[in-house]
Amino acid sequence: MYVLITDVDHFKQVNDTWGHMTGDAVLRALALKLRECTRSYEPSYRFGGEEFITLLKARNDRDACHAGLRINEAIAAHRIRFGAEQLSITVTSGxxxxxxxxxxxxxxxxxxxxxxxxxxxxxxxxxxxxxxLNVNQVQF
Known part of the structure; x- marks a missing residue:
């Protein structure tokens, strides 16, 4: 079992630029994207503010890292629509x-x-x- 904490990058800027209603829409879109990017038995939970926790099942560290990177990349590639606008976000994960x-x-x-x-x-x-406590950026 692996734990992935995901935090929206520059979320305050989203709220300050487009308003809190858009910020809420971004969080809902992120939650849906997390559900889409994970298997049915790998739940995601909002952990407060703009952070989410996802429980990943993987055979080893390498497979877990692949999953974490895949999730980050899918979020970065996703366009969030609100009204006539589109917004892209990125996340940083541990x-x-x-x-x-x-x-x-x-x-x-x-x-x-x-x-x-x-x-x-x-x-x-x-x-x-x-x-x-050795920390490394996931890259493949």
């Missing part, structure tokens, strides 16, 4: 494996750390963090 015996708090903390490292290093990326 991905980690949930190890047996770990608390949920610890797993979320690690994924959140990876996501923030992605924000600091340029946004629009998926970062993987292992149990030893």
């Amino acid at each position: 991905l980690t494996r949930a190890h047996q015996g770990e608390t949920l708090h610890r797993v979320l903390e690690r994924a959140d750390c990876a996501m923030y490292r992605g924000k600091q290093s340029g946004r629009n990326r998926c970062m993987f963090v292992d149990r030893a």
